[in-house]
Amino acid sequence: MSKNVLTITDATFEADVINAGGAVLLDFWADWCGPCKMLAPVLSDIADDYVDVLRVAKINADDNKESTARLTVRGLPSIVLMRDGVELGRLVGTVTKTRLAGFLDQHLEG
Amino acid sequence: MSQAFHNDVTVRSNALARLSAAIDAGRLNAGHVAWSEKKCSAVGALIESDDLDAWEATMGLPAWFALVLETAVGGMREPAQALALATDLLNAIPAGIDMDRVGSALIVHLLQDVAASIAPSPLSPELSAVMQEIISLHLESLAGEQISPADWRTVRRMATSMTDNMVDPLEKEAARCVESAAWDPLRSRTAVLDTLRQWNNAYRIKDGVNSGWGPAEDAIVQKQLDDINARYVVNAPEPKPNVFDLYEQHHPEDAAALRAHMAKQREDQWRLAGMAGPMLLTFLTAKQGTLQAN
Numbered sequence: 001m002s003k004n005v006l007t008i009t010d011a012t013f014e015a016d017v018i019n020a021g022g023a024v025l026l027d028f029w030a031d032w033c034g035p036c037k038m039l040a041p042v043l044s045d046i047a048d049d050y051v052d053v054l055r056v057a058k059i060n061a062d063d064n065k066e067s068t069a070r071l072t073v074r075g076l077p078s079i080v081l082m083r084d085g086v087e088l089g090r091l092v093g094t095v096t097k098t099r100l101a102g103f104l105d106q107h108l109e110g
Numbered sequence: 111m112s113q114a115f116h117n118d119v120t121v122r123s124n125a126l127a128r129l130s131a132a133i134d135a136g137r138l139n140a141g142h143v144a145w146s147e148k149k150c151s152a153v154g155a156l157i158e159s160d161d162l163d164a165w166e167a168t169m170g171l172p173a174w175f176a177l178v179l180e181t182a183v184g185g186m187r188e189p190a191q192a193l194a195l196a197t198d199l200l201n202a203i204p205a206g207i208d209m210d211r212v213g214s215a216l217i218v219h220l221l222q223d224v225a226a227s228i229a230p231s232p233l234s235p236e237l238s239a240v241m242q243e244i245i246s247l248h249l250e251s252l253a254g255e256q257i258s259p260a261d262w263r264t265v266r267r268m269a270t271s272m273t274d275n276m277v278d279p280l281e282k283e284a285a286r287c288v289e290s291a292a293w294d295p296l297r298s299r300t301a302v303l304d305t306l307r308q309w310n311n312a313y314r315i316k317d318g319v320n321s322g323w324g325p326a327e328d329a330i331v332q333k334q335l336d337d338i339n340a341r342y343v344v345n346a347p348e349p350k351p352n353v354f355d356l357y358e359q360h361h362p363e364d365a366a367a368l369r370a371h372m373a374k375q376r377e378d379q380w381r382l383a384g385m386a387g388p389m390l391l392t393f394l395t396a397k398q399g400t401l402q403a404n
Contacts, residue, residue, distance in 0.1 A: 001143075001160060034376055038307075040142045041177050044162075045300045069343070069350065074335045075328070092328070096290045096304045102270055 002044035006057040010066040016057065017067075018085040023054035023108060028061045028068060028078040035094045036077040042097045043079075046104070053108055054081075081107055116170040117206035125156040125169060126197055133189040140184050143176060152183040152192055162299060171203070174213045174295045177303040182390055185383020195387045202394035212397065213295025213302045214248040219393055220309045221245055221291055228312045229284035237281060240269045241288050248291075257294060266292040283312040310382040323371045331368055334361055 008016050008026070017024050027043050029036035047056035061068045061076055071080055071087070080090045081104065088107045091100070115121040132138050132155035137148065143162060145154035153176045157165050162173040169176075179199060186192040203209065221241055225233055233241070243265050247257050269289035276282040287308035293301035338356045358365045 034140065034372075037141050041303060042300050045298055049298070065350070069339075072336075072339065074332055074339075074353070096286070096308065097298065097300050098266055098270060098289045098292060098304065102267070 001040065001058075002047045002056075004047035004051050004056060005044055006055060008057045008059045008064075008067070010064040013059070013064070013067040013070070017082060020055075021084055023081065023083045023088075025050075025054055025056045025104070026071070026080040026082065027056070027058045028071075028073045028076060028080070029058060030060065030062045030076050033076045038094050039077050039079075042095070042100060045097055046100055049101070050104060054104070083107075111208050112166065112172060112210055113170045113205075114203050114207045114209055115205045119205045121169065122200050122205065126193070126200065128158055129155040129196055130193055131155075133193055138189050138192065142180055142184075151180055152196060153177075153180040156196070172210050172213060172295070173299040174302045175209055177299060178216075178306060178386070178390065181303060181306065182383050182386040185380050185386070187380060195391075198391055199387070199394065202391055202398065204398060210296055211252050214251045215397065216302055216390075216393060217291045217295065217305050218245050218248050218252075220305050221288060224284050224287050224309060224312060228280070228287075228309075228316050230278060230281050234281065236272050237276075237285055237288065240265070240272050240285075244269065244288060244292050251294060251296070259294075259297070262292055262294060280312070280315050283308070283315045287312050306386055307382065310378075310385055313385065314378070314381070323367075323374070327367075327371070331364065334364060 006016065017026065025043075025046070027036075027039070029039075043056055043058070050056070059067055061073060061078075071078075073080070075092045077094070078090060078092050079095070079100070081088045089103065091103060095103075129138075129152060132150055137150050138155060139149040139151065141149075141151040141154070143153050143160050143165070144151040145158060145160040150158075153165065154160055157168045159165070159168070162176055165171065165176045166173055179196065182199065183192045183196045186195055221244065225238075225241060229237060247261065247265065251257055266289060269285070269292055273282060273285040273289050276285050287305060290304040290308045291301065293304075295301045335353055335357060338360060339353055342356055343350050343353055354365075357368075
């Protein structure tokens with residue numbers, strides 16, 4: 001996993017996501033979720049490529065139910081893009097780097 | 111420029127010995143470059159690390175290859191098959207060769223297969239043009255030219271726009287493979303992996319392997335889960351009930367269908383490994399004649 005991928009928990013969610021400011025890409029995952037594991041290398045790549053414009057963070061949905069409920073995460077993997085504590089958009093399921101980069105560019109440019 | 115196994119075949123044999131030891135200890139598990147005391151992925155076992163930088167440093171092989179190897183080997187149903195495939199694939203790489211740009215060659219190989227064997231024939235002018243544009247960039251990269259990130263981004267946007275406008279399911283899947291390939295594998299570690307996965311998806315559509323699950327089914331499950339959440343979870347006292355447990359109680363047939371869908375996703379991973387392994391072995395074997403040790 002890239003050194004640029006953070007790990008967030010219920011205990012740090014408020015400070016690292018809501019109050020931290022700036023853009024955060026949250027990856028809700030679970031250990032039993034095969035598609036989550038497939039997505040992991042793509043997120044690592046994105047974390048490195050977009051290190052100047054957003055933080056990428058993983059959050060275990062099973063271990064952090066409060067944050068998972070707070071963002072009404074239903075399916076895994078769920079990728080939620082937030083800026084200054086406000087959701088900009090989300091993707092559910094596996095996604096290619098091409099599509100994830102397109103999603104980020106759409107929301108972060110301009 | 112890297113040197114496969116640092117031009118030392120014991121680097122390869124030691125790595126395979128580590129994988130074999132992990133299998134003997136019952137620690138091999140699916141995953142991507144995972145490593146811990148209790149379980150690990152195939153690539154994690156080869157280098158005893160979960161760090162792709164460590165892969166490059168230990169093996170003298172590029173990170174893109176680790177991810178492709180992981181998909182092929184990690185998807186084997188039996189550990190013995192995983193070890194045999196890892197051995198065959200690593201043995202197909204001569205010690206000392208530079209594998210860095212082989213990623214572009216593999217992408218070109220996959221795209222040419224999409225054109226020849228998957229996409230509806232004849233190729234539509236749009237798909238043909240974008241595919242040729244992306245193949246050209248990879249061939250320029252193979253020739254040693256530096257392609258700017260802006261050039262890759264431009265062709266990527268052209269490709270995704272084309273995909274979005276396609277109607278035929280098979281052509282759309284072929285286009286998804288093409289758009290995934292619009293990255294430089296030297297800078298983007300997942301470029302080859304994504305192209306490989308989309309190549310497999312395109313074959314799945316071509317071969318009529320339909321999971322019976324699509325956006326409509328996703329939407330139904332989403333609505334049911336939202337309803338359950340609103341009715342039984344939001345105002346429940348702590349500890350709140352698990353929404354998926356409630357889903358099993360209130361919609362047992364739909365929950366069973368969801369479980370079956372997830373099982374098919376796992377089958378897809380095995381299917382990808384079953385296709386990727388032989389393809390990769392054939393590709394590497396064919397490449398041996400054109401690759402030279404540094």
